[in-house]
Amino acid sequence: MIRKMQLPLQTMNLVLGFMVWVIISALIPFMKEDIQIPAEKLAILTAIPVVLGSVLRIPFGYYANVFGARIVFSVSFVLLLFPVFYISAASTFTDLVIGGLFLGIGGAVFSVGVTSLPKYYPKERHGLVNGVYGIGNLGTAITTFAAPVIATQVGWSLTVKLYLVLLLIFIALNILFGDRKEVKVKTPIMDEIKAVYKSDKLWLFSLFYFLTFGSFVAFTVYLPNFLVSHFALEKVDAGMRTAGFIALATFMRPVGGWLGDKFKPLILLMGIFLGLTLSGILLAFSPSIGLYTVGSLTIAVCAGLGNGVIFKLVPQYFNKQAGTVNGIVSMMGGLGGFFPPLMLSMIYSMTGQYSIGFMALSQVALASLILVIWMYYQDRLVMSSKVFRYTGQGILVTDSKGRIRSVNPAFTKLTGYAEDEVVGHKPSILKSGRQSKPFYEEMWRTIRETGQWQGEIWNRRKNGEEYLEFLTINAVKDDSGEVVHYVGLFSDISIS
Template structure:
């Protein structure tokens, strides 16, 4: 595969639209985390409350991804995405005009999950335009819209310092509306849109062991990325005593690594094989987290977080190089299910970090747990699961198999239940 092949394939305006929708949605989704230090100063929250506040939008996104994944398969990814953007305006208005207490803010965060659910519409919209051998790069480009997290962490604290954190929710309506208009003009559903299937047919995906393996892998890569992205502002201020604006700058530096390198992860997975690349990335992320467990000085801690976020971001692209190979006919609902697992992983990580900080007075135990469970555990799980994949939807070298080599009924029988 070369880039000229990629340019001739698919539909570039739709790929751009999927990226843009994903980007503005992630910016909105991570606003509570980006504004956390300003909010904490007003409400006087404990460490556990901080962790829960930035984690609740991730939980909302996990639940609603299942809904949007189902809709993407039944009414089309384009219409689903437009419905998602229209629905996102409601929690932004509530955050701007109504959220005057911690419980109300938690509700706003939960409703912002509809922005995080964009994953389940944006990726099928892009994926259905591209053949299997180009899935890694196509999904990586669309998924690079998680760069919206960097927009939130960089601009959110700065705007809050000038106009207050509530006004930032209102200001976010401007790029959301602009994206809605561009998306409506540019995006198209692929002619390969699958025929809507009975609701009971979607349960078949969960009966295949591979779906559960992908859920586990993505709960580590995406969950780790988005969970850390939502918590880093709090971490840099709490651990190193930075100002809210400075903490946002350091958080943005780390987030950029993961978002910018997601397409690289997909492209390398196309070339080297997703399993091989993912194994190395799990071990790299685990090693960085082990270093962070020592709570090093600011420069070393930032370097380790940069490396961890880079590995997790590329891991996101590598996982979704594999998913369309295994579930080409159910990509919408599978994206929703696997994406929901990623959101759940993101919910648990900041919740755990905040709770352990409150219980022990240190973030060390939380980083150590993620290193062992996410890094080493993820590599071990991948090694076990991938034994049954070769010759079915990946070749012996670990790359995507040709379509003629992917007998889905056989694949389902071979993998069994997890």
Template sequence: MNSIRRRLLPLQTVSLVLGFMVWVILSSLMPFIKEDIKLTSSQLAWVTAVPVLFGSITRVPVGYWTNRFGARKLFMISFVLLLAPVFWISAADSFEKLIIGGIFLGIGGGIFSVGVTSLPKYYPKERHGFVNGIYGIGNLGTAISAFGAPVVADRIGWEQTVLLYSVLLVVMAVLNFVLGDRQEKPVVTPLMEQIRAVSPNAKLWLLCLFYFLTFGSFVAFTVYLPNFLVSHFGLTKVDAGIRTAGFIVLATAMRPIGGWLGDRFNPFKILIVVFAGLTLSGIVLSFAPAMKVYTLGCLIVAFCAGTGNGTIFKLVPMYFSKQAGIANGIISMMGGLGGFFPPLILTILYNATGHYAIGFMALSQIALSCLILVVWLYYQDRLRLSANIIESTIEAILITDTNSIITSINPAFTAVTGYTSEEAVGKKPSMLKSGRQDKSFYDEMWRSLREHGSWQGEIWNRRKNGDIYLEWLSITAIKNDAGEVKCYAGMFSDISNVRGAGKRTG
């Protein structure tokens, strides 16, 4: 298994690098392509957005097929299929031909689902965040194309540059054939059955929203920056490519760090920082700042988007351990769609208003919404953990309001007393009284609760069947931030056997 791990992680990561390189051919070379093929601003937006759309849609079936047929076959087939659009685009001379080629370039983005579905099979759950983060370094493929393609095209032309990708595709198809795992364990659950199993879970759609924003902003900026930097700031095509590559490198470098942070710390805390940063950067960019401030805003987006991309996939196996493949596919699909819509929306807004401010402000508001939802999930997770602890503890627990009315009990309470939740909730703890303690005993208990907020000691109580038993009881007053008592929590255990004091009334 260790030898397979050492081989597959770099193999699949490099395969993703190539897939992403091919996926963004059109956006990387658009400053050159639009000199030969006349495109309106709307057509330009569609040409760069179509590969993103189809790359996103294919991620769900690709994740399913990976589970069924294995990563080796999926990578091989994908690289062979990508040869067709590469040759087609190299000879394209119209908007329509670029659109047709872009549709099939989407395969390059769809293969993201291969690794996130396959690699976790070879690692323990506590390392999934880091492993998926390492695999996510494949995002670097977009940087390689954004930086390298314009440099090569400046020397040999964009058509010949596109053809060079076919050599790499053949090489990686062969490497996957030779080095891929031929014994990968298949999962043959029908696709629709898997979708039905995960779709009712609200957390799936919240993770989709989070990844829609983090990966979507990464893809959107990757597609949008090269042409924007040339047209808005007057940079050369090569300079714009270098700056875009810097954005991609930072976002890509932060992805494994985000996965590692998700493994090491609470992932929700990491996402709180991520969405706070995206909210801030969106506001900064909406004011159309000068080049230095604009660069800072973009770098914040790269830092936060990359970190969030790695952290989110740590959460998937936490909630979908049995359906990780289909959940990864759906979530990554939504992330890709997050990169499809922004360039189109920005183009529409720019044509209507003459600037991009509204689009960037929308980014900040969506990020703010995600921030609120993550905070809510964080506290829900803590409450759920507390509830699980209460439900699972061997100590009997009851909660009462300030009027001494029982509001909840745990299973251990029923095991000790015999009273079920239906029988106990709404009653007072006096239902357990044995009659062995006098009024002064209870007066002293309440005096301690009022003065110190707690009481503990031995007390005789009666079970539902009439048995009298001795228990060790601790009572704590639960207060709010203002210091007001909101409820009382009692925890007790039966110590009759320890003391040899169990009796039965008759």
């Protein structure tokens, strides 16, 4: 029963963490009435929780493996009680900075669930599970839209204090219903970092999440003001459209995870980044409200799907270091939610439009598309290499003239010849002398006519021992139909 409760419990934990994370940015208009906040420092005030909430995701992901989600969530919410109460009594800009610094804990809890929840489900469901957990992103939307409404009735200070009640409730829920028997992984954090930091896939996943989550946050931040200023929409209409964008992107996240379970995730990412590329180009040309809506909703779909697919890939490639890698990737996503809005604001202040920003989005998405294609074919090459190296059958590859270019370890085990002893020689080095010349002439005639030959043949090991093998030879041709390689696969049947 406790195990089945972890997905809904941890998802609601994330909702609450994200609700607390954005308290200041949601209530700044009300706080400014009582606290003097310099206009040039508004960006700093809203950025502090985002940056710390991103950086802390690395240790939070690691400690979720060491102590379990129950402990990390409970401790996190206990710690959040102090900055939330401090902010509710704030009277200066410095108070808000200090309180906002520790609100980052609310954003950092994201890496706890993506590390813990896959332990409860088979690999083929990890994408869907992490996608459902990602719905907790709605916490930012809940605070953004609900906190101001409440503040107009009871004031911003009391509104902030209401979060204390929620935190106390969830501390109790985690203590009572958190899993005390969660599987723990206790590897020193520096050992995990050393094991993964050189991996190109770690940094590629970080880039991809930086782009997908960054796109989601950037549009969430800038859409309300842009729709009012550029298309002269009413504030309520702009807010509803932005809410639609947030909801669509958020609910696409579990869909992306589910699709990642059913299909090849890298193929899905190709489609996602192609969609982001085309949408960025479309928006860069400042289209009508209709086309602008199409472009924005396409970005919502692609960003949401991408967020879900990426966290399907992490445990697939980093099973033993999932906690640390989840922390690093989600940290980069959090930073991706910080920098694009600043970049859009800076570009708009310099040029009076967002076109350059949208074109930059399309180019980064295009670069990501190329990198995903490269990853896909690299994976195929690695797989082919592993099959070649670890298969139990002996394999030798020759050029079109019949000279050996490569052999696998099974070849060495079966024949006694090391690779450097046979490369450059012809397979005749293995001849036993039992087959006649017409036998080999007939074998090669068949290969030239059909591209394949198989049958039994006697060969000799390095130590002189003769053995009977079952041999298959295939001709490998290029696009023009010319033979470029011959591949021989054989197994010893003299002892069977």
